[in-house]
Amino acid sequence: MNRLDGKTALITGAARGIGAETARLMAEAGARIAIGDVLDEPGRKTARAIEDHGGEALYIHLDVGREEEWTAAISAVTGRFGGLDILVNNAGIFLGRGLEEATLGDWRRLCAVNLTGVFLGTKAALPALRTSGQRSPHGSVIINLSSVAGVVGSSNDPLYSMTKGGVALFTKSAALEFARKGYRIRVNSIHPGTTQSDMGDQVLAIRARNLDTNDLEPARRQALARIPMGRMGTTTDIAKGIVFLASDDAAFMTGTGLVVDGGITAQ
Numbered sequence: 001m002n003r004l005d006g007k008t009a010l011i012t013g014a015a016r017g018i019g020a021e022t023a024r025l026m027a028e029a030g031a032r033i034a035i036g037d038v039l040d041e042p043g044r045k046t047a048r049a050i051e052d053h054g055g056e057a058l059y060i061h062l063d064v065g066r067e068e069e070w071t072a073a074i075s076a077v078t079g080r081f082g083g084l085d086i087l088v089n090n091a092g093i094f095l096g097r098g099l100e101e102a103t104l105g106d107w108r109r110l111c112a113v114n115l116t117g118v119f120l121g122t123k124a125a126l127p128a129l130r131t132s133g134q135r136s137p138h139g140s141v142i143i144n145l146s147s148v149a150g151v152v153g154s155s156n157d158p159l160y161s162m163t164k165g166g167v168a169l170f171t172k173s174a175a176l177e178f179a180r181k182g183y184r185i186r187v188n189s190i191h192p193g194t195t196q197s198d199m200g201d202q203v204l205a206i207r208a209r210n211l212d213t214n215d216l217e218p219a220r221r222q223a224l225a226r227i228p229m230g231r232m233g234t235t236t237d238i239a240k241g242i243v244f245l246a247s248d249d250a251a252f253m254t255g256t257g258l259v260v261d262g263g264i265t266a267q
């Protein structure tokens with residue numbers, strides 16, 4: 001018996017990075033996987049890799065900021081797999097600009113993915129999650145990707161931090177609303193520290209720029225100096241936390257945040 005046997009998960013932004021690794025580990029744990037992303041070829045490749053290892057996976061083109069694409073995505077998942085048990089709102093973008101450089105256009109782009117995407121996903125998936133929540137002993141699950149920048153301030157990216165702080169409190173509010181209504185849907189957030197991925201590389205490039213260099217090494221040293229455990233996170237470190245929150249092992253957890261950051265926010 002695997003931890004996610006018989007479950008269906010929709011993971012946004014799972015063409016690569018943390019989302020792709022979550023898709024792989026959830027498939028290994030027995031779940032059927034739907035990947036929603038805007039990067040169609042990498043998304044199909046991630047789905048094929050899961051199928052090549054004996055899992056079931058579906059790629060769906062999904063821009064999380066567009067309501068009509070969410071409607072179509074939920075229909076595609078429930079049509080193919082017969083329901084939906086787990087939603088991972090993972091798609092996210094990083095800005096890397098201070099307040100003096102950031103524009104209203106930057107803010108709107110960031111919001112469309114990091115905030116609107118989480119709101120629309122939760123709303124669109126709600127009917128299917130409610131239905132499956134009634135069938136499962138411990139209900140159905142939403143996991144939202146926040147960040148350490150949603151727990152403490154970010155000196156490099158205040159707008160990103162504002163969106164991730166919003167995700168953390170939206171998570172708590174949605175958990176409370178669903179519990180009050182008896183919906184049997186647990187909602188939790190996860191807060192990665194600096195993690196090796198395309199976004200992790202962008203973060204290092206921004207640090208390097210702020211140090212007035214194109215060399216990533218001083219930026220890497222600066223990033224590592226902040227991490228008590230002395231290394232960056234891997235996508236596997238974060239995906240394992242997501243699988244835990246999705247599983248019945250987290251049956252009594254709702255409205256909370258799991259920090260996976262090598263100790264950054266303990267200081």
Ligand SMILES: NC(=O)c1ccc[n+]([C@@H]2O[C@H](COP(=O)([O-])OP(=O)(O)OC[C@H]3O[C@@H](n4cnc5c(N)ncnc54)[C@H](O)[C@@H]3O)[C@@H](O)[C@H]2O)c1
Pocket residue numbers: 012013014015016017018019036037038039062063064065090091092093094113145146147148191192193194195196197198199200203
């Ligand atoms: N990498 C880090 O250091 C780090 C730290 C804290 C939190 N996070 C969060 O973890 C999540 C995953 O980050 P990652 O490191 O894997 O980043 P990544 O850039 O490697 O992957 C993000 C994925 O989201 C997809 N995406 C972007 N806009 C989208 C949209 N409109 N609709 C659908 N998909 C879209 C991208 O195509 C990509 O596949 C994000 O929410 C990010 O903010 C990352």
